[in-house]
Amino acid sequence: MKNTFTASLLLLAALLDGGLAQAQSASKAAPKAKAAPATSAVASDVLRYVNPNIGTAHSRWFFYTPAAVPYGMAKLAPSTNGHYGNASGWEAVGYDTRQNSIEGFVHFHEWQVGGVSFMPTTGELRVKPGDLDGPATGYRSRFDRKNQVAEPGYYKVLLDDYNITAELTATKRVGFHRYTFPQSEQAHILLDIGNKQGESSEVTDASIRMLDATHFEGFVSTYPKYVQNYDPAGKVNMYFFGEISRAPASVGAFTAAGVQPNTQTAQGKGAGLVLNYQTAKNEKVELKVGLSYTSTANAKANLQAEAATLSFDQARAQAQATWRRELGKLAVEGPDEASKTKFYTGLFHALLGRGIASDVNGAYPRHAGQVGQLPKPAAGQPKAEFINTDAIWGGYWNLTQLWALSYPEWYGSFVNTQLQVYKDRGWFGDGLANSQYVSGVGTNMVGLAVAAAYQVGIRNYDVNLAYQAVRANELNWRNRAFGSGKMDNKAFVERGYVPFRDEYKEYKGEWFKTDSTGAYFANSHTLEYSYSAFAAAQMAKALNKPADYAQLLKLSNGWKQIYNPQTKLMQPKLADGSFAPKFDPSEPWRGFQEGNALQYTFFVPQNPAGLIDAIGKTRFNSRLDSIFTVSEKNGFGGGKEIDAFAGIKSIYNHGNQPNLHISWLFNFSGQPWLTQKWTRRICDEFYGTEPIHGYGYGQDEDQGQLGSWYVITALGLFDVKGFTDARPIVQLSSPVFRRATIALAGQKKLVIEAPAASKTNCYIQSAQFNGKPLANCWLYRDELMQGGKLVFVMGSQPNKAWGTKVPPPSAQ
Numbered sequence: 001m002k003n004t005f006t007a008s009l010l011l012l013a014a015l016l017d018g019g020l021a022q023a024q025s026a027s028k029a030a031p032k033a034k035a036a037p038a039t040s041a042v043a044s045d046v047l048r049y050v051n052p053n054i055g056t057a058h059s060r061w062f063f064y065t066p067a068a069v070p071y072g073m074a075k076l077a078p079s080t081n082g083h084y085g086n087a088s089g090w091e092a093v094g095y096d097t098r099q100n101s102i103e104g105f106v107h108f109h110e111w112q113v114g115g116v117s118f119m120p121t122t123g124e125l126r127v128k129p130g131d132l133d134g135p136a137t138g139y140r141s142r143f144d145r146k147n148q149v150a151e152p153g154y155y156k157v158l159l160d161d162y163n164i165t166a167e168l169t170a171t172k173r174v175g176f177h178r179y180t181f182p183q184s185e186q187a188h189i190l191l192d193i194g195n196k197q198g199e200s201s202e203v204t205d206a207s208i209r210m211l212d213a214t215h216f217e218g219f220v221s222t223y224p225k226y227v228q229n230y231d232p233a234g235k236v237n238m239y240f241f242g243e244i245s246r247a248p249a250s251v252g253a254f255t256a257a258g259v260q261p262n263t264q265t266a267q268g269k270g271a272g273l274v275l276n277y278q279t280a281k282n283e284k285v286e287l288k289v290g291l292s293y294t295s296t297a298n299a300k301a302n303l304q305a306e307a308a309t310l311s312f313d314q315a316r317a318q319a320q321a322t323w324r325r326e327l328g329k330l331a332v333e334g335p336d337e338a339s340k341t342k343f344y345t346g347l348f349h350a351l352l353g354r355g356i357a358s359d360v361n362g363a364y365p366r367h368a369g370q371v372g373q374l375p376k377p378a379a380g381q382p383k384a385e386f387i388n389t390d391a392i393w394g395g396y397w398n399l400t401q402l403w404a405l406s407y408p409e410w411y412g413s414f415v416n417t418q419l420q421v422y423k424d425r426g427w428f429g430d431g432l433a434n435s436q437y438v439s440g441v442g443t444n445m446v447g448l449a450v451a452a453a454y455q456v457g458i459r460n461y462d463v464n465l466a467y468q469a470v471r472a473n474e475l476n477w478r479n480r481a482f483g484s485g486k487m488d489n490k491a492f493v494e495r496g497y498v499p500f501r502d503e504y505k506e507y508k509g510e511w512f513k514t515d516s517t518g519a520y521f522a523n524s525h526t527l528e529y530s531y532s533a534f535a536a537a538q539m540a541k542a543l544n545k546p547a548d549y550a551q552l553l554k555l556s557n558g559w560k561q562i563y564n565p566q567t568k569l570m571q572p573k574l575a576d577g578s579f580a581p582k583f584d585p586s587e588p589w590r591g592f593q594e595g596n597a598l599q600y601t602f603f604v605p606q607n608p609a610g611l612i613d614a615i616g617k618t619r620f621n622s623r624l625d626s627i628f629t630v631s632e633k634n635g636f637g638g639g640k641e642i643d644a645f646a647g648i649k650s651i652y653n654h655g656n657q658p659n660l661h662i663s664w665l666f667n668f669s670g671q672p673w674l675t676q677k678w679t680r681r682i683c684d685e686f687y688g689t690e691p692i693h694g695y696g697y698g699q700d701e702d703q704g705q706l707g708s709w710y711v712i713t714a715l716g717l718f719d720v721k722g723f724t725d726a727r728p729i730v731q732l733s734s735p736v737f738r739r740a741t742i743a744l745a746g747q748k749k750l751v752i753e754a755p756a757a758s759k760t761n762c763y764i765q766s767a768q769f770n771g772k773p774l775a776n777c778w779l780y781r782d783e784l785m786q787g788g789k790l791v792f793v794m795g796s797q798p799n800k801a802w803g804t805k806v807p808p809p810s811a812q
Helices: 005-016 020-025 045-049 225-230 296-307 312-327 337-352 399-406 408-425 446-455 463-475 489-495 522-542 546-555 608-615 617-632 662-667 672-685 705-714
Strands: 077-079 104-110 113-122 148-151 154-159 164-170 174-181 184-192 203-212 215-222 236-244 250-255 258-260 265-267 272-279 283-292 330-333 363-365 371-373 729-732 739-743 749-753 763-769 778-780 788-795
Touching: 045 312, 045 337, 077 154, 104 236, 104 283, 113 164, 113 174, 113 215, 113 236, 113 283, 154 312, 164 312, 174 184, 174 296, 174 312, 203 272, 215 296, 236 296, 250 265, 272 283, 283 296, 312 337, 330 337, 337 399, 337 672, 337 705, 399 408, 399 446, 399 705, 399 739, 408 446, 408 463, 446 463, 446 522, 463 489, 463 522, 463 546, 489 522, 522 546, 608 617, 617 662, 617 672, 662 672, 662 729, 672 705, 672 763
Parallel strands: 749 788
Antiparallel strands: 077 104, 104 113, 113 184, 148 154, 154 164, 164 174, 174 283, 184 272, 203 215, 203 265, 215 236, 236 283, 250 258, 250 272, 330 739, 363 371, 729 778, 739 749, 763 788
């Protein structure tokens, strides 16, 4: 159960004074994780530790796509409820472990992008998917999860109503299907393209046609909810070109108006084709489907380049070899099998989250259905892909740190994508769907992520252009595109904080309004803009822009304007400089996006020392420790409530981005043993190995962010400041595994050893790096990235002397 509003109020007084006993008494027992189910014996090595079924209750559209390769465009998955769509644009939809019928196998799964569903059937022809509570009302089929196999790069299931075995795999841009039929005079494959899928909203146009006996092509155009909200002139187009292993006996078409037998083309909403067969027992029909966001010609070119001669089994072997290579860049050892499953499943989701949108020839989707061409990389630079991405909001505490550690090519692709959008449209876009702005949070932290990429040495782009774009993101507001976020940037730049507008909760029908005078989410915006201003300031300093540096550094202290020294909390402030009345620190949303004042008060990652001084070190440590003591009783989030926002009323919410750095702050406040204690307990208790208890209980895993947090924290490496310092640092904490071998960016290797590490032995007694004792709980990142060996001596009791000599830098 989650903390109630009343319970939060009772806790508040205790927390403000660090009163632990009262806080403890107001909470309930934490859930315990169970062992993960065994994966298929076909999987070997690292793949056996990936369980794609973890966290599949209330999971997002792009979360469950096992038949894919890292960062693939082709992300094939079964759908239990995708055709129901998504009224709010972001909610859970697609595959849910609590549902027991499949309505199709869908090719496109990205943030605001979904479409092209195939389904094999037998018997009477049905062309509607039917209802979850009545599978016989349509073509969907019941299934038993004991007959389901989900592995990285491969999916298999028995469709009980038809006795058909369906298998899926993929290359980067090509989806593969293999359907094994029973003996049947009425076997069908439905190519259902004209209906909404997942987050895509209504189909505005669609077309599919047979080109000859074994080839087809088509497209789908959609107008997703977040495109409607943030980029109304935009649209999302999906194209495909398919090849069938066996010609059908006949072909029919269907649309929203009904079925047209012996017709080989279909257009408009509800469009699709049905391929009709007579099959012998165990007869197989295979399909290869090339995908593109730019044209059917490029979909065909993608298929020919990646899969012209590839069989299904070869594609599966190739996909799984790719997963072994990419997952294997982080090799962990030790007896804790459940933690290995959490680790590699989290890494799987991190590498699956964002997907390429560019074709093999470099074509990429521009705004409103246009097509662009990516520039060729400079000599010696890696090729950058154009990618679709959910907002990077919070990604600096997980994804970008993981990318910078071992996957720099994908950090480079993220930066180059954003710079291409900046060149095309004049502004970064926090979230992108085929170049359409789909932020969803109304802010924009891309400048911070780009500045951090520069600081860690990822520079396969025009650095001067990058700084121009970063500066514009932090300081400009004139003619700013609504979808690029930060519509209150004028107020922040001129005042140093964003004024709170209480009436903007709902203003003339617009919820949570933001404009040049202020915002309903004024406090979270002030904190975020202060942090990103710091990142831009450091980049300005590195590029010898002293005037920009001074202005941006001043803005980075905007948090001080909304900090109330009486309550020692961040409090909404009005335009006249007074604090807003009727302030309830545990009330979510009022001034704080997806959180409350208790959570957001710790959002000063650019200057932890300044925040600690403002609160007072003793009070800071006592309050923060009390928060975690209470939160542990509630699973460090929303308890067992299956809801993405279950934890936003709580005092700590690991299920959402604004809190993800907080457990690491003790390293800055002189008590690093508490960072060791709480990061380890979050790893052990918030994260699970079950379909329902995966990332909390049905909470919001934004394209691999929570999984990435587990991975880097389990290694014992993290940066509160998100690598935004001029010389970035890495803070250290309790490693989960006894040994980890990391393939670093730059072809170097880092070994982390903690021979005695266990749930009990979670405290660092001493440490060495390359044979030299470490007195501090941090290192400069450039030293760590040279590789070598980091060794921890672990124990069951904290060594309160270790790691306290010099706190991590927090200079302004």
